[in-house]
Amino acid sequence: MLAVLVGGLMIGTAAASDDYLHRGIETGETAPYALHPLGREPAVNVDLWDVPPGDLPREAERLREAGFRYARQTFPWAEIEPSPDAFDWDRADAIVAALGGVGIQPIAVLAVSPDWAREPGAEAAVDAAPLELDAFGVYVGAFLEHFGGRVGTVQVWDHPNDPVRWGGEAPSAVDYGALLAVAANAARSAAPAPAPVRVVLAELAPAPDGGATDLVFLDALYRSGARPFFDVVAAVVDGGARSPFDRRVEPERTNLSRTVLFRELMLDQGDGEKPVWATHFGWAAGGPTGVGAASQAEFVVTGLDRAREEWPWLGLAVAWAWAADGPEDPAADYALVGPGGTEAPLLAELSGRAASADVAPPGWVPPGTRGEQPLALAYDGQWSDVGIGESASGRRTTSQVGAAVTVRFTGSGLNCVLRYGPRSGPVRVTLDGGPLPGSGERAGDASLLYLDRFEALDVPVALAAGLEGGEHELRVELVEPGELTFGGAVVVRELPTLWPVVVLAGVGALVIFFGLREGAYLFAQRGNFLPRRRAVELGRPLDGWQPTRRA
The missing domain is CATH 3.20.20.80 (Glycosidases)
Known part of the structure; x- marks a missing residue:
């Protein structure tokens, strides 16, 4: 029972430590995430x-x-x-x-x-x-x-x-x-x-x-x-x-x-x-x-x-x-x-x-409007404001081939809200000047993403994940006739793994396991559910084996 108490104390300490260190921390993409206006x-x-x-x-x-x-x-x-x-x-x-x-x-x-x-x-x-x-x-x-x-x-x-x-x-x-x-x-x-x-x-x-x-x-x-x-x-x-x-x-x-x-x-x-x-x-x-x-x-x-x-x-x-x-x-x-x-x-x-205000931290990045635009966003080409009353932040759209939106951020990933629909055109996407890691079709130093669908729908698309720390830049550019509608972005930050807490919880679980195992064995033995251990019979003592004492 002592082992169980010690293990429980270790797990409780790990849980309290995790709550103390992680309380209030969010990744940025965990629903519901705050939509910043x-x-x-x-x-x-x-x-x-x-x-x-x-x-x-x-x-x-x-x-x-x-x-x-x-x-x-x-x-x-x-x-x-x-x-x-x-x-x-x-x-x-x-x-x-x-x-x-x-x-x-x-x-x-x-x-x-x-x-x-x-x-x-x-x-x-x-x-x-x-x-x-x-x-x-x-x-x-x-x-x-x-x-x-x-x-x-x-x-x-x-x-x-x-x-x-x-x-x-x-x-x-x-x-x-x-x-x-x-x-x-x-x-x-x-x-x-x-x-x-x-x-x-x-x-x-x-x-x-x-x-x-x-x-x-x-x-x-x-x-x-x-x-x-x-x-x-x-x-x-x-x-x-x-x-x-x-x-x-x-x-x-x-x-x-x-x-x-x-x-x-x-x-x-x-x-x-x-x-x-x-x-x-x-x-x-x-x-x-x-x-x-x-x-x-x-x-x-x-x-x-x-x-x-x-x-x-x-x-x-x-x-x-x-x-x-x-x-x-x-x-x-x-x-x-x-x-x-x-x-x-x-x-x-x-x-x-x-x-450093022009780099978006983890969380929601609104698309902005012509008069109010986050510094972390840069729009190239002609864009118009649409759907202001339909969402917390509105959307921005363009039909100009070559128009682009650039997001500067610091985090481990980025999800962009893009509109899929019958009028949406293909886009060229680059991350830090190169193609998206593990993406499908590529065109030179960029990835191609096709947004045409039968039904118009705004979708958060995970364009980057598992990135190293530091600043990153993602660019989305309309490359053929059609429309590109941008509804904002979510910068993601993976929660850090606190190895001392993990190790403490793991050791505590092992201590409890072996403590319960030993307790179950003793209970079964005392309840005659298991045969008792018998002493090993070494046989009768040998006669005359002692050496003769010298005179």
Whole structure:
């Protein structure tokens, strides 16, 4: 029995180790995989509302030079619609124009209700839910109609589980869900065709005073039926005082790995095709949990690398703050630019890392549109956007012979969503400049793939597998008259084999086997199911064999 206990302990230890090391890690192709509406290039939280209009172009240029492609900015309802149906777009126009002028896409946080829309007595609160939900719907619709596709992503409210942002009252997931539904319907109705609009669930405070935690509130939102009204889940990802390789996953533990709980909750709700965005991502350099400026830079970059390699379901990781207003600003310990204009070491690290943003990590790569295209994709020739409303990411198609799409990725494999059908033409496919390994028909240094079928169908085609680590490039080119329709790609990463865990589990299983075998033998012997062992009869002792003792 001791052997069985020891073996069981070894297997249990191996299982616990495997869970600790692999929890949250996915290959990228395991269904359901998250369908990212955007690429996963660098993003940052900004507060440009009070920046003088004349300074906005320079500030936007600094963001571009740092390598950021997305900027999360609050557009306060109270400032834009100070009275019912009276809109002032001047500052919002200046911000969107400055960001768009340098190729940065805004992620618009729509919150901060005006006094006229609040319940009586809530005017002094930081934010409060509107008395009439439709009033907020009017604002959301007007916002998207005004910007006409220049803003394609909106977050509905901010920290609705915090009483401070809900008029001082105890927040309700049902009440926020109703607000979310009105806003989502208004946003989707106002979005100019064929441009899509992404609705981001409000970022939730991890543990607000007097309110439910983020995970509890999110679970209540799902149970209230809010699932159809958002496309992305937002999460605060604070590394706390712990290393990015701290893999303990607990609701009360402040670390990077806590993000896994959002993914697990969404999978439990059958909502695994939606991504998680880390709308605040970082470690504090100072303060109670501060790790110092040097470690902050190291931890953030290492954490981003770990998330890109292991979590294909995590989309944008938005740097905590671009700049702090002053030393008392809660974001000062996280900011890339300090109150005095001093740049944190983290800014240089993120800027250097931005150069690798044109290589897709494991997970979904959307096909993009003419105006929004992941850096990991390159289109040659004339392409058009089709089917935006039919899928999470749309599709792109071409009928120009010689037109091609190139995917740059890092992983062990790549699946491309291609359309088979009666109008589809043959394509020429190359991987790292040569034919696909083990492919069928070849034409010189490329593989040929025939996509003509009787029925039109979008199919994920495994074009590469079993690749060595590092960067790879796959190119698909239309070579004869017909059509080539590209619906995105899935970068695959095989899970690493942890030999110590495998060996521990194997030895434990052997110990249990031999322990059970020996126990069964003893049981059978004592129950007289087997004959007892008999001593070997050596015969009678020989007489007179001893030598005679000398006198």
